Amino acid sequence: MSHVVVDQEDVPYVKTSDTKAKLEDAIFQGRIKQAARSCKELNASVHADGLYYLNSSRGVLYQTFCDMTTAGGGWTLVASVHENNMYGKCTLGDRWSNQQGSDPNRPDGEGTWANTVTFGTAESSTSDDYKNPGYYDIAAQDVSVWHVPNNIDLEQWSATSILRYHTENHFLNLYGGNLFYLFKKFPVRFGLGACITDNGPAIPIVYDTGNVDYNKNLYGPKISTPGFIAFRVFNTERAAMALCSGVKPTGCHTEHFCIGGGGHFPEAVPRQCGDFTRWSASKEITEAAVLLFYR
Amino acid sequence: MSHVVVDQEDVPYVKTSDTKAKLEDAIFQGRIKQAARSCKELNASVHADGLYYLNSSRGVLYQTFCDMTTAGGGWTLVASVHENNMYGKCTLGDRWSNQQGSDPNRPDGEGTWANTVTFGTAESSTSDDYKNPGYYDIAAQDVSVWHVPNNIDLEQWSATSILRYHTENHFLNLYGGNLFYLFKKFPVRFGLGACITDNGPAIPIVYDTGNVDYNKNLYGPKISTPGFIAFRVFNTERAAMALCSGVKPTGCHTEHFCIGGGGHFPEAVPRQCGDFTRWSASKEITEAAVLLFYR
Amino acid sequence: MSHVVVDQEDVPYVKTSDTKAKLEDAIFQGRIKQAARSCKELNASVHADGLYYLNSSRGVLYQTFCDMTTAGGGWTLVASVHENNMYGKCTLGDRWSNQQGSDPNRPDGEGTWANTVTFGTAESSTSDDYKNPGYYDIAAQDVSVWHVPNNIDLEQWSATSILRYHTENHFLNLYGGNLFYLFKKFPVRFGLGACITDNGPAIPIVYDTGNVDYNKNLYGPKISTPGFIAFRVFNTERAAMALCSGVKPTGCHTEHFCIGGGGHFPEAVPRQCGDFTRWSASKEITEAAVLLFYR
Secondary structure, eight states: OOOBBOOOSSOTTOOOOSOBOOHHHHHHTTOOOBSOOSHHHHTTTOOSOEEEEEEOTTOOEEEEEEEOSGGGOOEEEEEEEOOSOTTOSSOTTOTTSOSSOSOTTSTTTTOGGGSOOOBSOSTTTTTSOEEOTHHHHOOOSOEEEEEEETTOOGGGHHHHOSEEEEEOSOGGGGGTSSHHHHHHHSOOOTTSSOTTTTOOOEEEEEEEESOHHHHHHHTOSSSEEEEEEEEEEEOTTOOEEEEEEEEEESSSOGGGTOBOOOSOOOTTTTTTOSSBOOTTSOHHHHTEEEEEEEO | OOOBBOOOSSOTTOOOOSOBOOHHHHHHTTOOOBSOOSHHHHTTTOOSOEEEEEEOTTOOEEEEEEEOSGGGSOEEEEEEEOOSOTTOSSOTTOTTSOSSOSOTTSTTTTOGGGSOOOBSOSTTTTTSOEEOTHHHHOOOSOEEEEEEETTOOGGGHHHHOSEEEEEOSOGGGGGTSSHHHHHHHSOOOTTSSOTTTTOOOEEEEEEEESOHHHHHHHTOSSSEEEEEEEEEEEOTTOOEEEEEEEEEESSSOGGGTOBOOOSOOOTTTTTTOSSBOOTTSOHHHHTEEEEEEEO | OOOBBOOOSSOTTOOOOSOBOOHHHHHHTTOOOBSOOSHHHHTTTOOSOEEEEEEOTTOOEEEEEEEOSGGGSOEEEEEEEOOSOTTOSSOTTOTTSOSSOSOTTSTTTTOGGGSOOOBSOSTTTTTSOEEOTHHHHOOOSOEEEEEEETTOOGGGHHHHOSEEEEEOSOGGGGGTSSHHHHHHHSOOOTTSSOTTTTOOOEEEEEEEESOHHHHHHHTOSSSEEEEEEEEEEEOTTOOEEEEEEEEEESSSOGGGTOBOOOSOOOTTTTTTOSSBOOTTSOHHHHTEEEEEEEO
């Protein structure tokens, strides 16, 4: 069970538990401390999909979407990667790669995958990039991904997704409990490593919408193995990409099906630079936002 | 009367009414559901201008300015269009047109008029663009517009406005209840239609500050009829503009007095591109933010 | 003592005091009015560093970091100036100078130092720019500055700061009570004045981490006097800079050690333009965010 709790002592960041105090006293003291840190925790008492308020370990109150349905529910939306302009190459809106052009002097680009900067809203996460405090705060075990067509309303996300899948092997236990810590271990930085040998983990997935064959078709003919999420991969020119969602690279042309990235993509600069580098993928997949959930 | 209500069942987006439950339980359950969805609703019990918290139908809590005075009060500030750089042509800050240059490949530009992306704050809406969830959430009948000089403090908005006016004929009933739905019907997209024949509705207005003659003088000699708000108009080159506030175009040179737009303005590219295209209008009008209210 | 108070009458912006009413009634009425407007006020009852909710005089609720330790505590974090790209010259992210290139047509640049636009979060203020309503709302007497290495977590800010210092002479009493009003009196505008003669005030500081010698070394050999914060200074070419933190200029090459600015830096355009102009300063100081506190 989750409880509304209020710090009794003057110790920051540490919550006393099992003490339900008056909310007005909490605000009076300048803090709102509520136990629910994730949709998983909330799922003990709440069972409907929708927008809910969560509270980070530092006491930051925020609102996001909970998927209380898929595979038992309890999934927290923590981010979305939305391509606002396939013709823009690392321009404004490419918050998950570089908004200032392809630039070897800025190898980490925006640094979004491994920092605490937040932006956007849950409600508009199919029309804009989104990242909330849960991305770096929640202690999670698995990841779920929804590919939702751009500009779709929240109530229709699940039904209209072209692809939905999740991991089941609790891999985040090995990498610090969420993607923020995973990408601290595997920085999304241009030039840091070489193709295949230095790639991060590739985790098997279970499909909730779609399947392996459909997944493969969406990404076109380039060589990759569907049925996985792969993290922090490099291409031939040592450009770093954050996430190959649905597929594991078997070669070095990762720019065809991976998203997010560091700050520089050397080949045919700046053609490959941007949140969605995969220019040979299908129109369906490039015009869908990638929603990331934790559980 | 508005009430603080909390969902009793586990049904998302649907509020049970007339049940005033403890707020801490609402937060405990991850939701804050408060009945007041608009300043109009709040106006039943509150009668002073100022900042208030509202709650969208999806349970998003936000704060905005209520005009409780004009023509009976109950007007909710939902957006402001602020030109941050008359020398920038579809550059950063042109959120109501295109922030990535004039580009025929991006005919909708930012898409702001018909999506759920939000930005800015009520308090700074004379210094920056503003859009809150009320823009797409509130079920409204009429629109009110204030032209407030840039950087004016909230307390002085009404007194310093160079022009204020509102519609009275409940026209939004015909177009889905707000501008979000109106612009779904009349997309602000380059090339979608031709001048005059494909223009959207032009609605008569009542002046609260200023009058028809003053309005006409502010916009200079170009041909237009004051006393209206016109929506989604095209110019000679098929560039789309969102809102001609105070005037109805009688010709095709709408770039002289209309604001907002799609992503491409062909004539003398990119000279006409931006939130405020109207480069021949008076300095007073181009250096004033356009605040949009619903009731 | 601070109290949760609710407006009894329908008068905006004016709070009745010493009346503790139910929070749900406050939200029911569309307002949350809590007495604590600053960490100084909160410090009467709370003594631990951390994130707290504050409420502006207009009733805007926001969260920021309170330093309850330094020199008696009660310091409110109101802003951070973070350089996201030393290679970008007045590009995206240069919110404290100009994000649209060095441009004499935009002499105030973004205008951030003297407007009510807010951005960022307290938690990410070492990874991004930050400005909250306290910047223009709090009635303060002194300023404290922390130079915290980029991307450091909130819990480690104080311990990892390379330099921390504060004023003690209550100078803000003379300039309107905060930096918003100080910069209204001393606009950060290109061309408004000349080097040295038109510079704003330089206020002596007390060091909390580091000292005069260390401070001097961080800024390199260019002529300046450590032990001060100087406000709104001009360089040889009449470019305006907002804040020389830790040093008082004795000459006209202020671009070497001052931060923030107006919209145009004429020398070798656009080389000097940006939030951090000081290109000859040490790597330690240019790769640290500048956190500004009030008390």
